[in-house]
Amino acid sequence: MKLVTFIFCIFAGAAWAVEPSEMLDDPILEERARVLSQGLRCPVCQNETIDESNASLAQELRIVLRERLVAGDSDEEAVTYMVSRYGEYVLLRPDARGANLILWLAAPLMLLLALVIAAQTIRRKGRGAAPLSDEEEKELSKILDQ
Amino acid sequence: MIWVMTAVMMTELGHFALILAFGIAIVQMIIPMIGAHRNNPAYMAVAKPAAITQFLLVGFSFCALTWAFVTSDFSLQLVYANSHTDKPMIYKISGVWGNHEGSMLLWQLILTLFGASAAVFGGNLPDRLRARVLSVQASIAVAFFAFILFTSNPFLRLAVPPLNGRDLNPLLQDPGLAFHPPFLYLGYVGLSMAFSFAIAALIEGKVDAAWGRWVRPWTLAAWVFLTLGIALGSWWAYYELGWGGFWFWDPVENASFMPWLIAAALLHSAIVVEKREALKSWTILLAILAFGFSLLGTFIVRSGVLTSVHAFANDPTRGVLILIILAIFLGGALTLFAVRAGAMETKGVFGAVSRESALVLNNVLLAVSCFVVFIGTIWPLVAEMFFGRTLSVGPPFFEAAFTPFMVVLAIVLPVGSILAWKRGNLRRAAKPLLPWVGLAIAAGALAYAMQTGRSALGPVGVALGVWVIGGAIADLWMRSVRGSFKQRLDRILRLPRADWGKSIAHMGMGVTIFGIAAMMAWEIEDIRVVDVGERWDVGQFSFTLDDVRRVEGPNYVTTIADMGVWRRYQELGTLTPEKRFYPVAKMPTTEAAIRNGFLRDIYVVIGDPQADGGYAVRVYIKPFANWIWGGAILMALGGFISLSDRRLRIGVASARPVKMVAAE
Numbered sequence: 004m005k006l007v008t009f010i011f012c013i014f015a016g017a018a019w020a021v022e023p024s025e026m027l028d029d030p031i032l033e034e035r036a037r038v039l040s041q042g043l044r045c046p047v048c049q050n051e052t053i054d055e056s057n058a059s060l061a062q063e064l065r066i067v068l069r070e071r072l073v074a075g076d077s078d079e080e081a082v083t084y085m086v087s088r089y090g091e092y093v094l095l096r097p098d099a100r101g102a103n104l105i106l107w108l109a110a111p112l113m114l115l116l117a118l119v120i121a122a123q124t125i126r127r128k129g130r131g132a133a134p135l136s137d138e139e140e141k142e143l144s145k146i147l148d149q
Numbered sequence: 150m151i152w153v154m155t156a157v158m159m160t161e162l163g164h165f166a167l168i169l170a171f172g173i174a175i176v177q178m179i180i181p182m183i184g185a186h187r188n189n190p191a192y193m194a195v196a197k198p199a200a201i202t203q204f205l206l207v208g209f210s211f212c213a214l215t216w217a218f219v220t221s222d223f224s225l226q227l228v229y230a231n232s233h234t235d236k237p238m239i240y241k242i243s244g245v246w247g248n249h250e251g252s253m254l255l256w257q258l259i260l261t262l263f264g265a266s267a268a269v270f271g272g273n274l275p276d277r278l279r280a281r282v283l284s285v286q287a288s289i290a291v292a293f294f295a296f297i298l299f300t301s302n303p304f305l306r307l308a309v310p311p312l313n314g315r316d317l318n319p320l321l322q323d324p325g326l327a328f329h330p331p332f333l334y335l336g337y338v339g340l341s342m343a344f345s346f347a348i349a350a351l352i353e354g355k356v357d358a359a360w361g362r363w364v365r366p367w368t369l370a371a372w373v374f375l376t377l378g379i380a381l382g383s384w385w386a387y388y389e390l391g392w393g394g395f396w397f398w399d400p401v402e403n404a405s406f407m408p409w410l411i412a413a414a415l416l417h418s419a420i421v422v423e424k425r426e427a428l429k430s431w432t433i434l435l436a437i438l439a440f441g442f443s444l445l446g447t448f449i450v451r452s453g454v455l456t457s458v459h460a461f462a463n464d465p466t467r468g469v470l471i472l473i474i475l476a477i478f479l480g481g482a483l484t485l486f487a488v489r490a491g492a493m494e495t496k497g498v499f500g501a502v503s504r505e506s507a508l509v510l511n512n513v514l515l516a517v518s519c520f521v522v523f524i525g526t527i528w529p530l531v532a533e534m535f536f537g538r539t540l541s542v543g544p545p546f547f548e549a550a551f552t553p554f555m556v557v558l559a560i561v562l563p564v565g566s567i568l569a570w571k572r573g574n575l576r577r578a579a580k581p582l583l584p585w586v587g588l589a590i591a592a593g594a595l596a597y598a599m600q601t602g603r604s605a606l607g608p609v610g611v612a613l614g615v616w617v618i619g620g621a622i623a624d625l626w627m628r629s630v631r632g633s634f635k636q637r638l639d640r641i642l643r644l645p646r647a648d649w650g651k652s653i654a655h656m657g658m659g660v661t662i663f664g665i666a667a668m669m670a671w672e673i674e675d676i677r678v679v680d681v682g683e684r685w686d687v688g689q690f691s692f693t694l695d696d697v698r699r700v701e702g703p704n705y706v707t708t709i710a711d712m713g714v715w716r717r718y719q720e721l722g723t724l725t726p727e728k729r730f731y732p733v734a735k736m737p738t739t740e741a742a743i744r745n746g747f748l749r750d751i752y753v754v755i756g757d758p759q760a761d762g763g764y765a766v767r768v769y770i771k772p773f774a775n776w777i778w779g780g781a782i783l784m785a786l787g788g789f790i791s792l793s794d795r796r797l798r799i800g801v802a803s804a805r806p807v808k809m810v811a812a813e
Contacts, residue, residue: 020392022756023678023765044541050399052543055392095543097528102536106528110521110550117513125506128427128499147630 020055025062027069036069039078043068043085044093052095064089160225163213164304167254170206170261171294173199177287181280185352193280197268200283203290204258204265211258214303215245224310227251227303233316233733235704243327247318249451249467250303252330256447257293259331259338263367264290267342274363281349282342289341292474300467316733319705325385332378333405337443339371340408343415344440347433348482351489356429361422364436366792368419371439372412373788379405380781391739393752393769395668395777398547403526404446407519411439414515417508425497425505425570430490431512437486441479442519448475449526500572507565507573511558518554525550559613559662563620566655567627581627585619600671610666617659621652650791657783664776673770680763687768690751691715695723697755697764705729707740710755710764714744726755750774 021040027033037054043064045056053061053068064085071081085093099107177199184192214227218241223229231248232241240247246255264286271279297303321327346364350356382402387395396402415435421428452468499505525542532538563585568578593612600607628644629637675687684693693713700707707729714721724742731738744751749772756765 021676023676024759026676042543042545044543050397050541050543055390055394091538091540093541095541096545096549097540097542102532102538103540106524106532106542106546107550109524110517113520114513114517117517121509121513124428124431125499125501125509128497128505 020057021065022062025065025069027073032069032072035078036065036072039072039081040065040068042095043082044095046089046093053093064093159213159216160222160304163210163217164302166206166210166213167294167304168298170203170210171291171298173203173206174287174290174294177203178284178291181287182284185277185280185284188277190276193276196280196283196287199287200261200264200268203287204261207254207258207261211245211254214251214254215242218242218245221314222310223312223314224306225303226305226307229307229311229314231316231318232314233704234313235733236316236322237703239324239327240322243321246330247321247327250297250301252334253293253297253301253451254303255331256334256338257290257297259334260286260290260293260341263338263342267345267367271363278349278353278360281352282345285345285348286341289345289478292478296467296470296474300470316704316731319729319731319734319736319738323385323389325381325389329378329381329385332374332381334378336371336373336375336378336405336412337408337446339367339374340412340436340440340443342367343371343412343436344478344482347436348485350433351482351485354489354492356422356433356493358423358426361419361424361432364432365416365419365423368412368416368436368439369788369792372409372416373785373792375405375409375412376781376785376788379409380778380785383781384778387774388741388743389738391741391754392767393672393741393750393771393774395774398525398544400449400526403522404449407522407526408439408442408446410515410519410522411435411442414512414519415439417511417515421497421505421508425499427497427499427505428509428512429493430486433490433493434486435512435516437479437482438516441475441482442523444471444475444478448472497571499570502568502575503573504565504568504570507561507568510561511565514554514558514561518551518558521550521554522547555662556609556613559617559658562617562655562658563623566620566651567624581623582620585616585623588619589613589616604670607666607670610662610670614659614663614666617662618656619659621655621659624655625649625652646794647791650787650789650794652787653790654784654787657780657785657787659780660776660783661780664773664778664780667773668771668777671772675768677766678759678763679766683763688770689716690721690770691717692753692766692768694764694766702729704733705731708755710766712742712753712755712766714751714753724751724753726753728755745775747775748772 021037027036040054041052043053045051045053045058045061045064047058047060048056051061053064067088068081068085071084076084082094091097097103097106177196181193181196181199184190184195216222217225217228218232219238221228221232221234221241223232227248227250231244231251236244244251246252264283267279267286268283271282274282343364346360346367350360379402382405383395386397387393415432418428418432418435422432448468448471451471497505525546528542529540532540563582564575564578567581568575589612592615593608596611597605597608625641625644625648626637628648629640631637632640673688675685677685679685679694681694681697684691686692692715695711695713697708697710700709707727709725709727712724712726714724722744724744726742727740729738729740730736739754741752741754743753749770752769752771752774754767756767758764
């Protein structure tokens with residue numbers, strides 16, 4: 004799956020994802036850091052989070068993120084800081100601003116369109132499907148009983 | 150000397166066979182189509198021998214390449230770049246398709262195999278339809294023969310053969326990945342049959358129940374292989390990448406997931422065509438799209454246009470050529486569809502509450518969820534090209550945008566699958582399901598009570614899983630109609646295999662949902678530095694690091710840790726995670742050690758030695774991990790069982806006149 008990424012990251016540095024030495028002593032702060040770093044992309048490995056990545060740059064990002072949290076940033080502030088420093092590219096969940104609205108709205112709009120078309124098809128098909136009369140119902144249950 | 154001569158000859162003959170097959174494919178593309186148009190039996194009869202010969206030639210060519218790999222013929226550039234004399238035999242063989250050129254030859258082998266099977270088993274097809282199907286199939290082959298021979302020829306020679314090769318990427322030297330590509334290709338290429346049938350039907354201007362019946366087995370087979378291929382890839386990522394992730398929403402994964410979703414929609418809508426002669430043009434469109442997404446997947450993987458994520462082939466010229474192939478086939482097919490789809494008259498009528506409507510909803514959900522995956526996959530490219538924004542679309546987007554569709558699908562599936570055809574009754578359908586609603590809610594509530602107030606994901610997933618599994622059981626049970634328990638059981642056991650297949654596949658879906666939710670919600674992770682001899686606890690288990698040793702493997706050196714696993718004071722066994730280093734490729738890999746269990750996996754990874762002593766060690770407790778792939782295997786099994794149903798078995802009807810089952 005993520006072979007080149009993986010290979011690339013191996014060469015970029017021999018670290019292995021989150022190292023025990025990087026982890027914060029405060030478990031609550033560390034948990035926040037883990038959650039946030041799972042939403043941030045390692046800039047040199049194409050589709051890996053900095054949490055999973057073995058690249059040295061990812062390690063650097065993990066440390067920077069933890070420094071911000073220790074300095075008292077809220078989650079949002081810390082992420083904003085990372086974006087301002089490393090670019091929109093590191094956000095794995097693209098924001099819903101500007102052109103990205105197309106990305107976020109495409110699915111709901113498509114669903115709406117599909118449902119309208121489906122409803123029309125079903126309504127068109129429905130004409131002609133007359134309900135069974137009581138007699139037919141009785142006959143049906145007789146057949147089923149056999 | 151004779152040995153060397155034979156090997157050299159084999160390679161040249163293999164190359165020649167490939168060129169010859171290209172010529173035959175061109176003939177098969179043109180002559181039968183003209184024959185079908187003029188109703189000339191002699192012209193149409195060309196298709197069958199041509200399709201078989203094509204397959205035999207490509208088969209020979211593939212064997213020749215395999216032979217070169219097995220005998221380590223380093224005068225072939227491809228063998229030099231991807232093999233090594235020390236490599237275990239199984240990976241010499243899987244090395245044939247562990248690279249771009251060889252994998253395209255495998256693609257072609259499977260494509261011609263499907264073409265030949267359609268020719269051999271298609272005896273019950275009307276002559277003209279068969280001629281057209283084989284002609285369209287040959288046109289796909291022509292495109293890919295050209296692609297292979299002009300941009301990706303596996304038979305290129307090196308002027309000076311080196312003494313040894315550069316070895317196959319160590320990550321690919323793994324049983325899970327060795328067989329991942331063949332399954333995926335069987336799926337991708339299997340959908341080409343559905344495509345060929347769709348185009349042939351559009352040219353004929355006729356789609357009937359029989360058409361649905363011919364298309365469905367091919368789609369079902371392709372879907373089964375895709376399911377297995379995706380599951381293998383996911384399983385491989387789980388144990389090989391070293392942190393137990395199983396799905397990353399990587400473009401390459403999405404490339405195989407999109408055709409899977411569309412194929413799932415297609416095999417459901419083909420049922421409606423077959424049984425009720427409705428949804429014809431929509432089914433044709435799905436057949437075109439399914440193969441379109443296969444081609445798109447090939448394009449994504451082979452060109453590396455979206456990200457340079459994948460190991461093989463990042464050559465832009467190849468990408469452009471595949472894009473042209475994609476544009477011609479998809480563009481041509483959709484144009485044909487636009488012109489001819491109106492001519493498809495539908496017969497079957499159905500009420501708003503009916504199996505047909507439920508299947509329409511199934512199709513809406515699957516198709517739109519595929520669209521979500523599609524737009525998320527290509528959005529970085531679009532954003533960069535048109536809006537100048539370099540951005541990423543990762544798992545958080547897909548989890549937010551895709552998951553709701555699967556949740557809704559899981560909610561409606563059990564109801565839809567027991568609604569009556571034509572005109573159903575919701576209240577009647579709900580009756581056998583009611584106990585399962587209760588059980589699902591109870592299971593969800595229990596899960597919620599047992600976990601310590603964390604995400605809703607676990608309980609909801611568990612409830613949905615139980616609901617879908619229960620729905621599949623209720624579906625079978627309902628088919629027994631009434632009578633004593635024994636009578637009903639007898640009747641269930643005698644149900645057609647298609648019914649069993651359906652229920653098992655649906656159950657598999659429930660099991661997978663359950664596994665994914667449970668694993669994501671209740672996984673425990675522990676990362677720490679441990680000295681040899683130390684003992685520590687994770688969850689209800691204890692671990693000891695007993696020893697760390699260095700061992701030489703056949704083509705690697707490895708650091709092995711012996712880790713004891715304990716539950717309270719009872720030792721469960723020793724796990725031996727490894728860190729390997731492949732000197733030829735100069736690459737390390739992690740080999741996680743996993744203790745597989747029905748209820749949980751224990752997953753341990755050994756990391757680097759630390760500066761101040763000890764080793765970095767990761768331990769994961771992954772609840773219900775195996776259920777994820779177990780569910781996928783159940784889905785595939787359901788497909789196989791359904792495929793073995795007499796009514797669907799390919800070729801069985803050729804012995805006697807075709808009997809329609811549409812009126813069932």
